[in-house]
Amino acid sequence: MSTAAVAVQGLRKSYGKVEAVKGVDFEVAPGEVFGFLGPNGAGKTTTISMLCTLVNPTGGSALVAGHDVVTERDEVRRNIGLVFQDPTLDGYLSAEQNLMFHAELYGLPKSTVGPRIRQVMEMVALWDRKDAKVSTFSGGMKRRLEIARGLLHSPRVLFLDEPTVGLDPQTRAAIWGYINDLRRSEDITIFMTTHYMDEAEYCGRIAIIDHGEIVVIDSPEALKASVGEDRVQIQTGDDEAAIAALRDRFGLEAAVREGQVTFAVASGEQFVPRLFAELGMPIKAVSVSRPSLDDVFMSYTGSTIRDAESGSGNAWMRAMARR
Numbered sequence: 001m002s003t004a005a006v007a008v009q010g011l012r013k014s015y016g017k018v019e020a021v022k023g024v025d026f027e028v029a030p031g032e033v034f035g036f037l038g039p040n041g042a043g044k045t046t047t048i049s050m051l052c053t054l055v056n057p058t059g060g061s062a063l064v065a066g067h068d069v070v071t072e073r074d075e076v077r078r079n080i081g082l083v084f085q086d087p088t089l090d091g092y093l094s095a096e097q098n099l100m101f102h103a104e105l106y107g108l109p110k111s112t113v114g115p116r117i118r119q120v121m122e123m124v125a126l127w128d129r130k131d132a133k134v135s136t137f138s139g140g141m142k143r144r145l146e147i148a149r150g151l152l153h154s155p156r157v158l159f160l161d162e163p164t165v166g167l168d169p170q171t172r173a174a175i176w177g178y179i180n181d182l183r184r185s186e187d188i189t190i191f192m193t194t195h196y197m198d199e200a201e202y203c204g205r206i207a208i209i210d211h212g213e214i215v216v217i218d219s220p221e222a223l224k225a226s227v228g229e230d231r232v233q234i235q236t237g238d239d240e241a242a243i244a245a246l247r248d249r250f251g252l253e254a255a256v257r258e259g260q261v262t263f264a265v266a267s268g269e270q271f272v273p274r275l276f277a278e279l280g281m282p283i284k285a286v287s288v289s290r291p292s293l294d295d296v297f298m299s300y301t302g303s304t305i306r307d308a309e310s311g312s313g314n315a316w317m318r319a320m321a322r323r
C-alpha cells in the first residue's frame with residue numbers, strides 16, 4: 001500500500017462529452033504543500049472534488065490517506081478537511097457555534113471539543129470574535145474561520161480550493177501566514193488549487209494543469225530554472241511590424257501577450273542595447289524580467305494564465321510550447 005498522503009493514477013472525469021480531467025497521475029508526500037496551478041476551467045475543482053469523494057471518477061484510481069476515494073469514502077472523509085470556494089458557514093450562528101456544529105457532525109469526543117475549538121480559532125486569530133455572528137464577518141475572516149473549521153477534526157490532508165480567491169492582497173498574504181504556521185504546528189499535508197502565480201510560489205511542488213491534463217510537476221524553483229530565458233516586452237507604434245522585425249532581424253518568435261509584444265532571450269539586459277540599435281523602428285518602452293511562474297506556464301502551455309482565462313491563447317503559441 002502506498003505511504004503517500006495522496007496517490008493518483010490515471011484519474012479521469014467526463015461530464016457527457018466534456019473531458020474535465022483526462023487521466024492524471026501524481027503523488028503527494030506526507031507533510032507536503034502541493035498545488036494545482038491552472039486557469040479557470042482547467043479541471044482543478046473537478047480533481048479536488050474527486051479526491052474529497054464529492055464527485056465520482058469516470059476512471060483511474062485515487063488513494064487519500066491510504067484510502068480509496070470510491071470504495072472507502074467514509075474513511076477518506078474522516079481523514080480530510082475541506083475549504084472550498086463557496087463559503088458554507090451559517091451566517092446566523094456565531095463563529096464558535098459554527099465550529100460546534102461541525103464537531104458534532106464529525107462526532108468529536110465532547111471533552112476535546114472546547115479546547116480544540118479554541119486552539120484552531122486562535123490559530124487563525126479569531127478567538128476574540130468567537131461570539132460574533134458570522135454574517136458580520138469580512139470575506140477574509142470567513143475564509144479564516146473556514147480554515148479553522150477544516151482543521152477542527154485534525155485531518156491528515158487539508159484540501160483548499162482557491163483558498164484566497166476574491167480576497168484583497170493583504171488578506172491573501174495573511175491567510176498564507178496562517179497556512180504556513182499551521183503546517184508547522186499540525187502534522188498535515190496540504191493540497192490546494194490556485195490560478196494565482198504568487199500563491200503557487202508558496203507550494204513545495206506544483207502541478208501545472210491545462211485542459212484537464214498535467215503538463216509538468218516540480219518545485220517552483222526548478223520550474224523557473226527550466227525556462228532559463230528572460231522575458232522581454234516592448235511597446236512600439238506597430239505591433240505587427242515589431243513582430244516581423246524581431247523575426248527578420250533577430251530570428252526571434254514574438255507574440256502579443258497581455259497587450260505587449262513579448263519574446264524570450266537568454267540574457268535580456270544584454271540584448272536590449274542591440275534591440276534599440278537594430279530593430280529599425282522606434283521603441284517607446286521596454287521591460288525585462290527573469291523567468292516567473294507566468295513564464296513557466298507560458299513555456300509549457302503556450303499561453304499566459306490570464307490570456308488562457310480570457311480565451312486568447314492561440315494555436316501558434318501552443319505550437320511554440322515545449323510539449
Ligand SMILES: Nc1ncnc2c1ncn2[C@@H]1O[C@H](COP(=O)(O)OP(=O)(O)OP(=O)(O)O)[C@@H](O)[C@H]1O
Pocket residue numbers: 015018019020038039040041042043044045046047
Ligand atoms: N457539473 C459539471 N457539469 C458539466 N461540466 C462541468 C461540470 N463541472 C465542471 N465542468 C466542466 O469541466 C471543466 C473543468 O472544470 P473545473 O471546475 O474542474 O475547472 P477549474 O480548473 O476548477 O476552474 P474553476 O476555478 O473556474 O472552477 C470545465 O470545462 C467545466 O465547464
